[in-house]
Amino acid sequence: MKFKFSNPFNQNKMSQEKDNPNNSDNTIDNEQVTPVGEPFSDEISPDLPPVDEGNDLNKLKDELAESRDKFLRLYSEFDNFRKRTQRERLDLLKSAGADIIIALLPVLDDFDRAQKAFSSTNGDSTLKEGVDLIHNKMVSLLQQKGLSKMESVGKEFDVEFHEAITNIPAPSPDMVGKVVDEAESGYLLNGKVIRHAKVIVGN
CATH class of the missing domain: 2.30.22.10 (Head domain of nucleotide exchange factor GrpE)
Incomplete structure (x- = not known):
């Protein structure tokens, strides 16, 4: 034989719910619900600083001018470096050629002395012509340099x-x-x- 016991606490709870059928509605009414689509307030929060568009524009202009000055300065430095490099390269080539030419100057002196010697004596005319030919070719080549x-x-x-x-x-x-x-x-x-x-x- 089975006995069925009922919980007196549950009965009290159910009784309270029956006595107050509007409990759930009252709970909802007490909560603040923001209606869907309600517009936000246009007031600016006092915590946010005001935006000064004029100062921001001036700051951007100053930064742009500073960047432009840096670019022009770098371009000028690069252009000077390029010109200096080209000039040094040409000077190096000229100095390298100058060393060779300077080393040949005593040979030109010998040719000059030989020509003077031939002019003061009745030497072999064929030999004199050969010496003059070599001398003239050498002088012409060096003049081109x-x-x-x-x-x-x-x-x-x-x-x-x-x-x-x-x-x-x-x-x-x-x-x-x-x-x-x-x-x-x-x-x-x-x-x-x-x-x-x-x-x-x-x-």
Whole structure:
């Protein structure tokens, strides 16, 4: 035989729910519900700082001007570096060629002496023509590289171009302070002195 017991606590709860049928409705009414689609307030929160569009625009302009100045400065530095590199490269090539040409100057001196010797003697004309041919070819080649010979005799003595080895009485008044004779020719390479002329000056 089975006995069925009922919980008195459950009965009280059920009784309270029956006595207060509007409990659930009251609970909902007491909650604050925001209706769907209700517009938000246009008021600005006092916690947020006001936006100053004028200051922001000026700041952007200043930053743009600063960036532009940096770019122009870097471009100028790069352009100067490029020009300096090209100039140094050309100078290096010229100096390398100058060393070779300077080393050949004594050979030109020997040719000059040989030509003077042939002119003062009745030597073999065929040999003289051969020497002149080689000399002319060599001079022509060096001239293409920028070499030029100084013309010193009869010119005013100039320390930029001449090296005085001695002074002698001038053969005429108009030769005082001028180059009377030349012991060794001077040369220019691309307009720059690579060897001063050794000269005798009249006084």
